[in-house]
Amino acid sequence: MEKKGVAVVAVGGNSLIKDAQHQTVPDQYAAGAESMHHIADMIAQGWDVVVTHGNGPQVGFILRRSELSLHELHPVPLDYCGADSQGSIGYMFVQALHNEFRARGMEKEAAAVVTQTVVDRNDPAFQHPTKPIGSFMTEAAAKEHAARDGWTVVEDAGRGWRRVVASPIPVRIVEAEAIHKLVAAGFTVVGVGGGGIPVIEQENGDLIGVEAVIDKDFGSSVLATLIKADLFVISTAVEKVALNFNKPDQKWLDRITVAEARQYVAEGHFAKGSMLPKIQAILRFMEAGGKAALITNPENISRALKGETGTWIVP
Secondary structure, three states, X not given: OOOOXXXXXXXXXXXXXXXXXXXXXXXXXXXXXXXXXXXXXXHHOOEEEEEEEOOHHHHHHHHHHHHHOOOOOOXXXXXXXXXXXXXXXXHHHHHHHHHHHHHHOOOOOEEEOOOEEEEOOOOHXXXXXXXXXXXXXXXXXXXXXXXXXXXXXXXXXXXXXXXXXXXXXXXXXXXXXXXXXXXXXXXXXXXXXXXXXXXXXXXXXXXXXXXXXXXXXXHHHHHHHHOOOOEEEEEOOOOOEEEOOOOOOOEEEOEEEHHHHHHHHHOXXXXXXXXXXXXXXXXXXXXXXXXXXXXXXHHHHHHHHOOOOOEEEEO
């Protein structure tokens, strides 16, 4: 089998939940196994792969369980919620990959790495928390948490009050070298779940967890740069990226340069909560020396790698 290089493939946390009727752990495993089937195709083509993933819904579930059991149990800090989700999703993906490799007669092993991501304690995001987490609350409950626990709370579009936390920019991945060595040793690695568990570095070099969330595509981009990946793939809900998305003059993009991507960002073509961070994460990777990036949905990864679909971003 001809070696193609190292690829970081970012899978969305929402991709584990097909709809409101399919949220259980077995449902999430089935959805994850489907994505791993397509990633195993990629590995069979000769790629060494690091799978990264989102964890937004799963962290939400962990927080909700914690809230509901406060009359009996201690609360779970946000960084530990991230670690919990990395463990459970990592377990799902590694098991699904193991079963895929076995079924195909591939001599491969997968390993999950609990991953920390260093952020800057002076990141302006800490002064302006914007990322809603956890359940909706009454105004009285929200203000009690603010006073007692130091939470930042906001009224969310008439639906109730919610806690918001910072979403700082990732600086480096603590376990990048461990991931790099595992890939070099032939492992398929699952890591940087949810963008990584946010930590800050103390004056003496010690690490300490912080209550924040990291954009998983930004975290994945930093990892891809640190391990000198040949390809950065963002697996999402659409087959290709479009200009004027969902409008009459919608135009699908097959292949764009970094300069064109920058121009489309400046013209406001990509939505803030969906495609924009993905394009920004890819631009960071490409500007740091990345060779190529690809955006497509899981079922089209194999076809996209052959140049048949997907949106390629090239220098």
